Amino acid sequence: VTAPTRFSLQYSEYWRHNTGLTFGIKALLHSERSPFQHVEVYETDAFGHMMTLDGVIMITDYDEFVYHEMIAHPALCLLQDAKRALVIGGGDGGAAREALRHPSLTRLDLVEIDEAVVEAAKRFFPQLSASFGDERLKLHLVDGTAFVKEAPKGHYDFILVDSTDPVGIAEGLFTREFYEACRSLLTPRGVMVVQSESPFDPVNGHVVKDVRRLFESLFPIAETYLASTPSYPYGLWSFTLGSRSLHPLRDYDAEAAHRSPFADELRYYTPQVHTAAFALPAFVRQLLSE
């Protein structure tokens, strides 16, 4: 955090060298060193509340809807009748909020390693953490890599991994072993979606390709899709979807998605955006083909 001559505070997240994203800051609302990471919440001057973990931007009030709608609805609208979902990470409650909009869901297991994130979300992000009040949600404060080893096989219709970047405590959530364990938890029609970093990122961009390769080796159907995420590095984010039987375009019923009871509540995801998200720019296709 710096204090430029205008006597205003700024928060800068550096992506590479001296290039990154800077927010005007009104106040630091929360700072806590949990056993796992440094949890901070800022009041920004243009993006509302912002949570960072170990200095990396996780969520802002202003644009969280993009990422959370796009990590949950493509798979759940593809499935249409998912009953049981598993969310790994996502301790802010945002991905769970979106998944729980689907009335077919009867149970959502949320596996978050760090209780400090959950508590900070409850205090400063009520529009996200309201999902913790849903009786269908069961919170597990454990490491996702341990949880998937013990969870019941063939149990989940949908698995979503909303993790931090592939370093430190989240590193194990980007491995073949972890994805194989998740696959064993899916029903035959089950679908899995993971956040797979930004294709623009020279440091983590390889994750887009690496995760896609792993999914291609584990699932008959593996696809990458994108969303515009202003507060995330480079402003463009990728997700990777894997399934044994459902293709996100061939088997997608746009009319059913249009008729979903929450369609008018969403601010990013639409059936048209669903289809367009899988249309990859040339540089991403090139990255995936390398």
Ligand code: SAM
């Ligand atoms: N949307 C953000 C992004 O794309 O970077 C991620 C947000 S969410 C806050 C990420 C969560 O993953 C954090 O709360 C972190 O504690 C959790 N996490 C990291 N490693 C984990 C693990 N091994 N098991 C469970 N949760 C984990």
